[in-house]
Structures are given as structure tokens and as C-alpha cells.
Amino acid sequence: MTAGDRTTAATAARPAGPAEQPLITTGQTATTTGQAATPGQTATTAARPSAAADQLTLRVLSALLREDVLGLRTRGTVEDRADGRWLTVPELRLALPVRPEGFQSEYAARLPLLELAGRRLTGPDTVVAALAESAEPEDRPGWAAFAEECRQTLATMELHERVRPEVHERLADLYGADPADWTGLAAALGHDALAAYLDHPVYPTARGRAGLTEPQLRSYAPEFHSPFELRWLAVPAGALTVHGDRPLPSWWPTPAWLGLADQCPGEGWATLPVHPLTVGAPLDEALAATGLAGRAVLAERPYLTVVPTLSMRTVAVADDPACHLKLPLATATLGRLNRRTIKPGTLLDGAAGQRLIEAVLARETRFAGRVLHADEQSWAHAGHELLAVLLRRYPAGLEQASTVPLAALLAPAPGGRLVVDHLADRYYGGDVLACYDALLELLLDWQTTLFGHGVALESHQQNTSLVLDRDGLRLLYKDDDGPRVHTARMTASLGELAPAREEFDDARIFGEDDRPLTDLFATITGHLCTGALAFGLADHGRAERADTLALLRKRTAEAVERLGPVGEPLRAALLDAERLPVKAMVTAGTLLSKQRSGAADINKHYTSGPNYLREQPGEPAFDHPSDHPHDQRRTDGTAR
Template sequence: MTPATVECDDAAAAPGGGGDTAESYLAARVLDALLREDYGGLAVRMTRTKDGVQLVLPTGRRVRLSPGRLYQDFVVAGDESLTLDEVLGTLAGIADPADAGGVAAFTEECRAALRAYELHDAHRAQVLTRLHHEPALPSTGSAGVGACSTVAYETLGAFADHPVYPTSRSRLGLSDAEVTAYAPEFAPSFALRWAAVPIERVTRSGDLPPWWPAAADPSYVPFPVHPLTLHAVRDIPGVVVHDEPYLVVRPTLSMRTVEVDARTHLKLPLATSTLGARNRRSIRPGTLGDGARAERLLREVLLREPDLDVLLADEQTYAHAGHEHLGWMVRRLPPGEIVSVAALLAPSPARPGSRVLDALAGRHCEGNVGALLAGYLRVLFAWNVRLFVTYGVALEAHQQNLSLVFGDGTTRLLVKDNDGLLASPDRLLAAGLSVPDFADRRLLTDDPHALADVFVTITLHLAAAAIAFGAGHGELVAEALEGALAPYGGHPMARLLRARTLDAARLVGKSMVSAGTLVDRARIGAADINKHYGTSGPNYLRRHPRREANQ
């Protein structure tokens, strides 16, 4: 097994086998992250000699580094072989004593991530074969080699690692059996459990779908419960858990959201953490309402901007009962072939050795991968630049929350899960829009640099660069962003965004491992761990690698 060969060192491709190489791959990703975030002052251990740039570990071992193409200046050289124990020993040696709890939690994350690689390797071929024989639904209007169902693309998206968070495979607290039974990369199906919640506790918006179970007692409301959250719900006073499961579903890429049918998702609290011990997958009661308010704001924008090829998932039907483990949201999807952006670099089940991206290009762009990516980046930046410049809005829509929708000869961008956006009240009012009454006031700011931080770290790094550079077409990113900014000339917000992206000496990054797990929260000083910055990397937009012929 070897990690997939791609253009950028930070590409999201996971290794395709097990054993020592998988461990070395994970160990290098972890050490890269610690170096990128300069945790414990690790960067001062870098040295340059006649043999190149090296990182001196606390044990005295010298690890050779090579230039990093995305997100950071240097990464572990590809031919270095590291063990996880070496890297975790380095972490323990440089950690602040105040971070002991975080270091222990991250050590557990690393062990769980390595085990997840081993499990995935054991099931990978069987899952790909199953997906190959699972045809796309006729309603997608797609046919030919490489077409998949919507949930199959979600499964394939789970084959790819997060571009920067090294232990993204980790599901803390879950057994091997639970991971294979419920994680999306294994393409399982399972039945939901249900609980009866006293009606006086329930806040609900929207009409229930026809498949919702009827209440046996009108004084209670049926709430769906993910099997992994059952133990937590049983402990909630006054809530009755039903013995019989009902409604077979399949997990989407986010794991806590499941597919009910080809056009319907159901988002549920999950009693685990991903992308950091503090990044809990439960659902705070106010989050669902804020997501619905954010969606309505974006729909108002789209009414004013009919030239944008953007669709929004309908996320207006939800309920909660004032508890992080009692809530749900029904997501309704539009017609067409829906392909998660996170799946683009994943292997195509029907064409060994090729990617989903290649199969899509073959069916929709006469085999021209560059044309497909250019079209995606054009829509992505047209939408996000207009939101930023005209309305003062920055979306936390990364590759997991974005999809391409193919249908009727048009490619559109589908956006979902908007509860993490950042919006400027002043800019909204100036544009003639009302300011949403968000329960979480952290969603509002009049600091344009805070908006730019979200744009750079989410739209640019994750939604654009990770995909385009990983596909070998990194030159398209600067070109598409330049084109999106051009119509705004000297507009102050456009000038700011250009200064923070195309013209910047360096690009801001998020300290995801430090904020999500390692550093004691009192020392972070960030109101939102998902918007904690402090790292920077080279501006890859100022380099324009040429694409290979016929790629």
C-alpha cells in the first residue's frame, strides 16, 4: 500500500492498504500538523544544513523535510518512515503541562485513526464492489460508466482524508464493530431507534414527512434516535425509548446525517466527536433554528442574484426538545445527479485506477477534467465572492457541505448546513436585507478581516485548493478567483479580499488540532474553536503550475 500520488502533499487521498506504511502515513500527517500549528514551539527545532531542511525531534532523530505545496512551508519528506510512537513521544516532549488532558485525548485520536485505516483497508475492496453494482437512481437522469447514487458519492467522499486535520478517521469512543456498522466509508445500512418526548418540551418547525411514525400517545412526540446515541437518550428524564427500531437509513459523509431516500436526509445528534475531542457531534437546540434562518437569508440573496448557478438544500423542517441529544432536521434535496465535492478525488467504483472526477468528466465534459473543475471553481467563487463583497457574508461551506448537481445540461452548486456562516449586520443592512435574529450571536460580526479568515480557510483552502491541486489542476484556482473579483473593481470589500488572497504574501490557516483537542480551552482564548486562527502558509495562488497535457 502507498498513499495516492497527487500534486499536493496535503491532498485528501488516504492510503489504500494497511501495515507499517499506513502508520508512517498517519504519523507524517500528525507531525505535519504539529509543525504547521507550531505546537509547543516545534518550528524552532527546524534546522538547515548541507543535507537540506530537517526537524530535530526531542530524541535527537533528524527528520528530513521537503517544501510543502499547500498550507505550510515544509512537510515530512515522502521517503521518511516514522512510527506513531515517535511522533506521540515528540508531542509529549514539547507539550505544555497544562495541556496534559488534551495530549492524552489526541493520543487516543491517533490510535483510533490508525485502527480506522486498518478497518477500512480490510473492507475497501468489498465496499467498492458493492457500490459498483449499486446503480444510480433513474431520477438522476445520469447513465453510463461511473454513475452512482447520491449516498454512494457520500460513501466515496468518506474514502478521502480531511486535507489538514490528520486524525479525521477517528471516531472517539466507538468500538470497531460500531465504526463498521455506522461509519459512511463502510456503506452500511441500519434501522433508527425512536423515543417518545413530552409534547410540552418540543419546539418544531415545518410539517412532518409522510414516513414519520404516528404518535401512540398524543401527549408525546416521536423523535428519531441514532443507535449510537441511544444510551444517552435513555438517561434523559421523562423520555421513553421504544423497543422496536423503525426506518432503515444509510449514513452520509457527516455520519450523524443519514439518508432516508434519494431526496431526503435526516440530521441527528451523535454521541461522539470528530475533527477534535471538543468538536462534539451532538446538536445544540439553537443551531437548527440558526441554520434555517441562514438558509432563508441565502435564499433572499439568490432571489436578487438569478445569474448564480446555486441551489440550497431545504432545511426548514426540524425540532428539538431543549437537549443536545434530542433534536433532528429533515433535509430535502433537489432533483439531478448530486455528487459531494468531497468525493471528487475518491476512487471510481466502475473504473479501477480512476477517480470520481474522471468518470464525471467522461459523462458531462467529454472527458475534460480541467473543464469540469474550471466550471466548478467558476460557480464556487462567483457565489462566495458576491456574498462577501455585496452582502458581507462568508460561508463555512467546505467540501463536505458542497455538492455538484448535474441535470438538464447544467452544472449547479448545492449548498447545505449553513449554521456556521459569518455575516456582517452593517453590510446586510446596506444591501437592503434584514439581519437574522441568530440565537448564536457569534454568527454576526462587522470585522471584515474575520469574514476574510472564513473565506480563505474554508472556501479557498478546502473547497477550492484541496480539490484543484489534488487533481493536478492547481493553476485553475487563481484564475477562477481573479475572474470572480474582476467585476467589483475597486470596491473596498473586493480590494480587501484580493489583498488577503491573490496579493497576500502568506495565507492564514486554522489551528485545528490545537483548538479542537490539544490546547487547554482557557489558553486558546477563542470564542469558537472552529474559527481559531494563528497559522499561516505560503500563498499558493502566486504560483501557477502548468497542467499536464490531456490531464
């Protein structure tokens, strides 16, 4: 890519840090191994696991139970002991203290421990190692990878506890003490930083990033809100596939700006931004694989100050925060198979997905100005998942608005209150439930309308933002490269506006069945965008759970009802079904290979959980839904 005249570029030194070393050494135990104890007593350990270790152990055990790993759910029975309920699996000589949960699983871990053959084990390292002994031999590498994820995550959680006060103080100094005052797209990055301290609603080790050191996290992770400068690669223009008609921003450099005029003479060169974490062996391997080694030139000096967003591989341009750059990283999050690179086909899908959304908006004019979408038509790649960039441009008119990802709403803000508390004070007279209701009305109306046109989006809590200002509430979307489309319904409803299948790269996007759409709706719009808030607001004492769930049921039913007959599959899957699909992210993303899990798409591989959208009186009954269509594994955790 080339650019016009240069404007003044902001510069900022990369934060200094100690010599880089692993965040936690592979194989190093993060907690003390539990020792033998008599039944009913906790083992004596040399050192009590930290509060962070206990929190992580609870999340790990709950996730493994939810996903029925090793058949914990389908082979287990619940019994009452003197201290509470326990799930026992006699075949594995295993017992787990549990409590009723209701959100994606009937039960969750009640205490951060596992009883195995009469021994009580504590700490994520010990618990995972013990469970791995019951796994099939061919699955042991996945369990080893998960153990390493736990070590990385625990070290990151403990780092977060140390640095969060100083980061909050810095954010308050930059943008103000009240997050409701954080208006404009530059200040919106502060909300991303706050959200980065929260755990993912599904994946237990989401705060870990494979292989990164503490200095690297401090320099480039969103929770530190540290500006840094990009590296740039000059490549022969013919080596790039480029998409987009809009001119590049004036700050996009030419090779001459980067000091490469002698090495890259003439007009036949383009420049590609590279994240600093990709420079080195990953970049060298990518250049060799594409035949660009010795042809492409990496500029020695960094250029263009950026700030990380909640999606660490996406950065905002400091002097032009309406422009974000999505850059590949040679790391993984949300599972060892969830690499943060950018496959060239996803750029094609994202651009076509945006055009699909705009086609629906053209038909549904009542959403005009209320549903916004970033422009994702400008991208380039050199035929490799580490040599790519997406230039994302945000819509105008957000300078006076609070733009907040759904993922940040339950995050503690400077001063200790939640982000949603501040927004409710500013825009809803202090009524948090009214703020939640306003979100539900618009979000569910929009998402069910999309379903009526044969479309379901993977618009999770990171890709969906609230936009609040004096004109009320709007929604802002981005990153629609993984939708599911009912081909016939989309074509019939959108007519000449419907994008052709050939405009997309991933053939899995299209089908003639509503099931992929209802699954995606339930797991993304349902669990991650609305259900997690219903349960989270109650857990934080902002409302009664019965009230938040009743409101969610009501707004979902109203939105589905507006669709008429075309909404019947959604009604059957969401409101009337006994169980809901639930992402099996640990299984598909880390523990099992794709061959073993049978997952065609690791982000769309499901088990099942209770339907909190149905009124079910009394306590949850522990069931054995091994024959349910969403339970796609045998009880030993292998693929059917």
C-alpha cells in the first residue's frame, strides 16, 4: 500500500521494562500439589494457593464440568454431604463440590478443589494434572497445553492484581474520574483497558496469551493501555492482494518516509504494518514461505504510535483513533488452536459480511442511525496469515458519545464502581436495570430482524458496543467474518441487495438449515451479550436474578413475536427448548485435536446447558443429556 503526503506522526517511546523472560516457565508449578488427606478433610499443603489460584481453579473445574470433559456431567451423580452438594464419578474415583448454577450449566464448582481416590487436590496445576491421568493417551498433549494455559493465566491474573490500581489511576488522569465522561473514540480505549481485566464468560483461561513475557504484556496488552510504535515492511506492490476503494489515510507511510528510498526505489513498492511481536522468527518464516525473503525490506525504525484495543492484535492510531489496524500476532488466546493470525479468507468474509449487514439496514430503515457498523472494506495481504492488515474505520459522529464494548459493562472502574453504574447514572437516572432493558430492546430487535433475513452474526461482547449520548442508545458493530446464513431466506428477503456466495471465502457460512443460525444466536446474542449480563448484574447485586431473567425472557419473546411465522425456529430453539447450545471451547480449542473433537469450527462446537429463558420452578435437576443433539462427544470426551 502507498499513501499521499505525510502528516506529522506522533511518537512515543516503547515502555521500558526488565530483560524479557517467560511470564512463567513451562513446567513450573504455579501452586503447591495437594497431598493425601482423609476423606472429608482438605489436604495440608506447604503453601496455600493464592486467591487468584482459587478463582482460576473454580473456573477451570466449572468449565470442564460444563463441557462434560471426561464425562463429568453425563457419568456423574449429585449427592448431599454435610458441607453441601458433591458430584461423584465412581468410575474415575472422583468427586467435585458443586452448587446450582443455571447459566450454561446446571452446576458449577463450589470449592476450588477436587477429590480423587480419597485425596483432596487444590490449585489449577495439580487439578489439571490429576484429571489428565484419566484422559486417553492421544489426548495428553492437549491436556499438557491446557496445563500451560493455566500457568500463563495464573501468572497474568496475579500481575493484574498488582498493576490494576496504578492503571486505573492513570486512566482517571487521562480521561477523568467518571467513565461516563470518557467520550470520543480515543477515550473509548480506556473502556477496552477496563474490560481486559475481566474473565471471559465461557473460556476459563482467557486472560492468558500463549508464550508472551511480562515485559511484552506490559508493552502491548490492552490492560496496560501503553502506546507503542509499529514496525513496517516494504514489499513489491505486486506481492499484495489489496481491497478497498477509499484512499489511505495521510499518515500511511511510503518507503521513503521509512528511510528505505535507496532500497525500494520507484513506484512499485507498498508498505505493510507489522506488530512488533511478529518481528523476528515469525516474520522471517512468513517471508520465506511466501518467497519474499530477500525481496521485502523491514524498516529499521518504528513509525506510527498506536494504542492496543481489547482485541490485542487490533490497535488504534493514537492521532487518528477512528482508524484501527488489525494485525496478525503469532500467539493464541481462547485455546491453543485459536491463533491470533489473520487468514486471508477472513478479510474477504469480513468485508462481505459488512455489505450483508448494510443490505439488511437498507431494507430495515427503522434501524437507520441506531445500528452502526465500522467500515472494513480496506485490507491487504501477501498470501500468508502473518502478512496481512485490515484498516477499520469507525463512523463519524461519535466525538460526544460514550462508546463502550459490552465486555466492559461489568468491569470495575476507577473508584471501584462498575462501568454500567456510571453509565446508568448519566443516562438512566441511576437505574441499572433500565439501562439493561434499553440494551435488550434494541439488540434483540436487531438480531431477530437479521434472523428474519436469514442471518446470524458472531457479534459477541467484544465486537458489540453501546453508543450512548444525548440522543439515546445506539449499537456499533465490527468484525463480521463468521456469520451463518440461510441462503434461500436471505436471497428471498434481500433480492438484488443480497451479496453472492462467491463474495465470501468460507463455504461454511451458507446453508439451507436454521440450526446453525439458532445455535449462533443462542451462544452469542444469548449467552455472551445478554445472558451473561443478566446473571452478572444479579451476581453484583444490581438487581435480582429473577428480575433480570424475566426481563430477558420478555424482550426475547417480544422480538421473536415481531417476526411472525419466520421466527418459529428461533422460538423453538430459544424459548421452548429444554436446553440451549453451549460453546465447548476448552474441548475444541485446546484439549482435543479437530480430528478427535469432530469440530468443523472450533468457535462453533457445542455441548448443551439449561435453558434459563424458560421458567423452570424449583432447583435444577442434574440430568444425563448424552443423547441431546448438541452433545457432540461420547462420554469419554472423544468425537462421535
